Amino acid sequence: MDRFGRRQFLKGAALLGAAGAAGLVPAASSAAEPRLPDTDPVTFEVPGLDPAHDGLRIAQLSDLHVGPRTPSATVRAAIEDANAFAPDLVVLTGDYLSHSRRELAAMRDLLGGLVAPTIAVLGNHDVWVDPDGAAGALKGHGYEVLENGWTSIRLRGAPLHVVGVGDHLTRRDDVQRAVKGLPAGAAPLVLAHGPRTADKLRHLERPMVCLSGHTHGGQINIPILTPLFLASVAREPYVRGRYQLGAVQLYVNRGIGMSGIRVRVNASPEVTLATLRRAEPA
Template identity: 35%
Template structure:
């Protein structure tokens, strides 16, 4: 009996030790995750490189290099934003695009304007932005957001496209650059955005959120669509992925490359953060996309 008591005591102590050790390990993991999510990842930058091959790409645009940023939510220019400017300077792209959510509040525009002016100078190429839902929150009236866009263009030399399109010319060929207003809050007008764009054209479409992906896939000219908004989920878990994405599609288009019909879609994970200043397993992203015509393979007879 005494042996049973002693044995049970040793087992109890063993279980207690195991529980304490497990709690210590879990606490350490949680602490490391907090440090990583709040203090490390938001200041780092992932550079994603993609080549998009499309048979509809005009020959003159073969090799066109595009850099995409999204969701700046800029309060101050941190190390990740400095790194982005350095990458853009090295890459020497033909075009830089920013797919919405430049600012959170109307009184916090100075850092954004300074960053965009520096980015424009570093790029040495056209820079185009489209509005996002947070831009409309910061400037909630038509007059206020129009004034913001005018100021943005005047002070930085960056072009704003909101339900508009422009023609790009290169090597004697034409390509359309289409920019929608924010679809998340319902400001996108696809008919206005594609006005004058031939169905047979190659259109690069910039839109803030994935909300209009299925409608855009039905537009014959929409060959490549770039979006953001999701922040990649901002917090991702191993084996689970994005915990939550503010989209009618849920986590379906959280981040990365997709294809619907003949249209490619890319969702950038964004630079900034909203609601909570955390990124976990989802660092800020800069995307370098190169457009190519498919290589014809000769068939033997």
């Protein structure tokens, strides 16, 4: 999630303090217990989807944050859940690292074993810590890494165009560069760590599905307070789940790990199990 200044931190602390005083936040000891990921199914009706891709299965993992605040068992369970879905494609939407280059060893140890073709983008923590190292660790597992570019992967006998946009928070997102040369009429799948990238995508006025992460689903998700904090302080209006922005279908994954406090409230770890369906013309 975003790296806040002192003033922003105090605002967030005040909101969460109020929630704690009201009894809305459970005791830290119980909230901090490691949890296995939920597997959340979601279906996207995609205009212009190739008929061969009707029913295509995509598993999404995001914000694994290997390191001391994310149990290794949680990371490996997420990978097992993704494989159990028997996906045609796996996508990784950033923030594999947390705070130290020493975590690259954990990336190499923990993130392997995805059995389907896998495509990834980087997140803000990866950029802050070591973008080349993070990309190298992913490529070492045979995963493709995109930044402001696209690729075409043949699945079920037809090409699927996948766009990878650079991280929004670190100002590496260049949507125009990412889609340059993309065939007209294609309904691409877009990977973007930051959900706000979808605001730029909508101006392209073409159907697409954008899978993102970054917010951890609010992580400490208190009704009214968390959305208010994210919208007013973090400037992040897209917290979790589905949003429709013009022709763009945005999905915000709650992530697997934690990079700050080791507490999740009403924001359990998530492996997204997405199915693409061809939308028939009106």
